[in-house]
Amino acid sequence: MTTAPTPVPTPAATDLSGGAGVLTATPVPRKRVRSLRRLGGSWLATVPLLLFFLVGFGLPAVAIVIGAFTASSDAETGAGEFTTANLTDSVQGAYQTALWSSVKLSALTALIATLIGLPIAQAVVTSRFRALREAVLTASGVLANFGGLPLAFAFVATLGNAGEITEMFDLTDHGWSLYSFTGLTVVYLYFLVPLMVLTVTPALDGLRVQWREAAQNNRATGFQYWRHVALPILFPSLLGGFVLLFGSAFAAYATAAAMVGATVPLISRSIADALSGNVLVGQGNLALALSLDMILVAVLVMAVYLPLQRRSARWLS
Amino acid sequence: MAQLISRLRVWRGLVLLLAGVYFLVPMGASVWFSVDTNHGIDFAAYTGLLSAPGFLDSLVLTLELAAVTVAVLLLLLVPALIAARLGSARLRAVLEVVCTLPLVVPPVALTAGLIGVLRWGPDYLMDTPLFQTFVFVQDPKFPLVLVIAYVLMSLPLAYRALDAGLRAVDVRTLVEAARNCGASWPRAVLTVVLPNLRGALLNASFLTLALVLGEFTASSILGYQPFAVWIYTVGNSQGQMSVAVSVLSLLITWVLLLLLSTAGRERRRNTTTH
Numbered sequence: 001m002t003t004a005p006t007p008v009p010t011p012a013a014t015d016l017s018g019g020a021g022v023l024t025a026t027p028v029p030r031k032r033v034r035s036l037r038r039l040g041g042s043w044l045a046t047v048p049l050l051l052f053f054l055v056g057f058g059l060p061a062v063a064i065v066i067g068a069f070t071a072s073s074d075a076e077t078g079a080g081e082f083t084t085a086n087l088t089d090s091v092q093g094a095y096q097t098a099l100w101s102s103v104k105l106s107a108l109t110a111l112i113a114t115l116i117g118l119p120i121a122q123a124v125v126t127s128r129f130r131a132l133r134e135a136v137l138t139a140s141g142v143l144a145n146f147g148g149l150p151l152a153f154a155f156v157a158t159l160g161n162a163g164e165i166t167e168m169f170d171l172t173d174h175g176w177s178l179y180s181f182t183g184l185t186v187v188y189l190y191f192l193v194p195l196m197v198l199t200v201t202p203a204l205d206g207l208r209v210q211w212r213e214a215a216q217n218n219r220a221t222g223f224q225y226w227r228h229v230a231l232p233i234l235f236p237s238l239l240g241g242f243v244l245l246f247g248s249a250f251a252a253y254a255t256a257a258a259m260v261g262a263t264v265p266l267i268s269r270s271i272a273d274a275l276s277g278n279v280l281v282g283q284g285n286l287a288l289a290l291s292l293d294m295i296l297v298a299v300l301v302m303a304v305y306l307p308l309q310r311r312s313a314r315w316l317s
Numbered sequence: 318m319a320q321l322i323s324r325l326r327v328w329r330g331l332v333l334l335l336a337g338v339y340f341l342v343p344m345g346a347s348v349w350f351s352v353d354t355n356h357g358i359d360f361a362a363y364t365g366l367l368s369a370p371g372f373l374d375s376l377v378l379t380l381e382l383a384a385v386t387v388a389v390l391l392l393l394l395v396p397a398l399i400a401a402r403l404g405s406a407r408l409r410a411v412l413e414v415v416c417t418l419p420l421v422v423p424p425v426a427l428t429a430g431l432i433g434v435l436r437w438g439p440d441y442l443m444d445t446p447l448f449q450t451f452v453f454v455q456d457p458k459f460p461l462v463l464v465i466a467y468v469l470m471s472l473p474l475a476y477r478a479l480d481a482g483l484r485a486v487d488v489r490t491l492v493e494a495a496r497n498c499g500a501s502w503p504r505a506v507l508t509v510v511l512p513n514l515r516g517a518l519l520n521a522s523f524l525t526l527a528l529v530l531g532e533f534t535a536s537s538i539l540g541y542q543p544f545a546v547w548i549y550t551v552g553n554s555q556g557q558m559s560v561a562v563s564v565l566s567l568l569i570t571w572v573l574l575l576l577l578s579t580a581g582r583e584r585r586r587n588t589t590t591h
Contacts (some may be wrong), residue, residue, distance in 0.1 A: 009387070011558050042536065043400070043404070043408065044396040044400070045396040045397055045400035046396075046401065046408065046411075046412065047395040048393050048396070049393040049394060049396075049412070050397075050411075050415065052468070053415050056465045056468065056469055057418065057419060057422075057469055058429025059430075059434045060427060060429075060431050060433065060434055061422070061430060061485070063430045063431075063433030063434045063436075063437070063531070064429065064430045064433060067433045067435075100565075111563070116336075118334045120332055120333070120336050121328040122332075122335075123332045123333050125330065128327070138574055138575065139340070140569070141561045141574055142571050142574050145524075145527050145531070145570065146526075146531075146570070147531065148531045148532075148533050148545065148546050148562070149531070149533055149549055149550070149559075150562070150563035150564075150566045150567060151546050151563075153347070153548070153552055153556075153560050153562075153563040153565075154343045154344065154346075154347040154560065154563050154564070155343055155561045156556070156560070157343075157346055157347045157350035157351070157556075157560045157563075158342065158343040158344075158346035158347060159352070162355075162446075162556075163346065163350070164346040164349050165342065165346055170436055180391075189339075189420075190340070190343065194340075204393065219348075229455050243583060247420070250423065251423030251424060251425070251535070253423075253424065253425050254434065254531075254533035254534055254535045254537075254545070257533075257537075258533075258549055258552065268423065268425040270535075271425045271426065271533075272425060272537075272538050273431055275428070275429055275432060275538055276377055276538065284374050285332070287429045288429055288430070288431075288433055290424035290429075291425065291429040291430065292426075292427070293391065294423055294426050295421060295422055295423075295426055297421075298422065298423060300390075302420065304423050306417070
């Protein structure tokens with residue numbers, strides 16, 4: 001824009017003022033941007049999402065709450081009336097067993113996956129080979145999403161009654177059964193451990209080499225470094241990861257449904273059974289009450305997870 | 318020191334080896350299981366797939382559902398997230414809550430809620446347009462109710478991916494620069510902001526695609542037969558074929574993810590050389 005330097009002062013002055021003119025011209029569209037913002041133009045673009053959310057998520061949520069507190073329409077008496085019977089039923093007897101066994105399975109698998117995932121992630125982070133790191137993280141990304149039916153079938157082929165490994169080592173004679181609590185634990189770890197690796201890797205990346213060096217210079221042993229420096233820093237990430245795994249295992253349905261059938265009672269399977277009508281007459285809304293129980297557990301879990309996630313994010317920046 | 322380093326290397330190698338064994342053995346055993354018959358190795362489980370009843374129908378249905386889900390999700394999320402970047406922090410907080418809430422509701426519970434809503438229809442609202450909507454949404458040829466469920470389930474994942482992408486670019490400066498150069502609003506977003514989000518868009522689409530391909534809970538309880546439900550039915554009668562499909566589905570996911578990560582790496586290299 002600036003032309004070659006001119007010896008005459010007056011054109012230079014006009015050139016300068018021209019430059020200033022361009023500068024003063026810029027605020028015009030910017031003001032328009034700001035006024036659009038003030039007018040709520042940005043809200044407009046979020047309306048479809050919020051509307052979809054209100055209808056697609058809000059209505060089912062309302063249906064769950066209303067249904068959980070209403071007597072079923074096929075009940076002998078009091079159809080459509082307010083009742084807490086569904087909720088009391090949902091935490092008693094067989095349903096209590098299912099809920100408890102779901103919580104137990106999720107907590108146990110999440111704990112084991114945390115303990116296994118941490119050393120794997122550490123091995124990857126400290127490795128000299130970039131390719132290894134990329135390969136492990138890509139693999140974790142795939143495996144963490146490898147839940148559901150394919151996982152169940154892969155394990156049936158491996159460790160099921162006629163599975164390859166079962167037959168190779170005669171595991172059945174040693175008391176092994178895939179269709180049990182233990183079997184389910186082994187299967188769940190297959191997607192929970194990679195999920196943990198993905199979750200803690202950024203946190204491990206955040207551990208500075210200097211901290212380790214400082215600890216070493218102060219004659220700290222490796223154990224002392226982990227006990228007093230690394231683990232306290234990692235703790236929010238680890239606990240956050242644990243909670244994420246818990247939620248993931250707790251919500252899982254397909255794997256257990258395809259694999260163990262009814263041998264291990266789980267809350268997600270109880271809901272599916274209640275929905276498909278395999279339940280006593282007059283308890284149609286029991287499924288919604290069970291869903292409410294499940295949501296309450298998940299809410300508790302999230303209430304722990306979200307603040308922790310924010311806190312661990314602070315360490316990474 | 319050298320001793321410590323070599324000891325660490327041994328330890329690291331051992332950990333990775335054990336993990337490798339645990340994660341590779343089921344895959345190897347599955348492949349072996351799917352080809353191993355009484356008369357030796359036979360690939361019938363794979364070759365018979367195409368002609369298996371219901372295979373193509375369920376696969377097509379799943380792919381259609383996936384395409385519509387990805388489209389709906391991006392159309393809802395992308396404008397909202399860009400607007401939130403340009404707008405107030407309060408708006409961003411609202412979107413974060415909205416997009417994280419579905420995490421709290423497990424798929425089974427969400428399905429139960431959807432069934433609860435759908436049950437309202439026939440009871441009180443016969444002969445109304447709303448009832449027609451309920452019927453339309455449950456059309457077995459293309460169950461829109463599943464799209465709703467899938468969009469909700471993938472909302473947290475897609476939000477994370479897109480939000481990370483948006484954080485990496487200065488949307489406000491980009492848009493204002495484009496506007497100052499005389500670009501209209503749609504043009505500024507389409508030709509300036511979106512190309513910068515290519516990686517994030519791909520990421521979000523891929524995660525959604527993977528979710529829809531493997532989704533079983535909602536579709537099986539609602540009684541439709543997309544791919545995952547078909548695998549389940551096959552698994553009851555033909556064990557080998559269901560394992561073969563599992564192996565294939567893992568391979569496909571793997572290839573997709575590898576393509577995605579190489580695409581991301583090449584773009585990164587391009588931007589650094591420029």
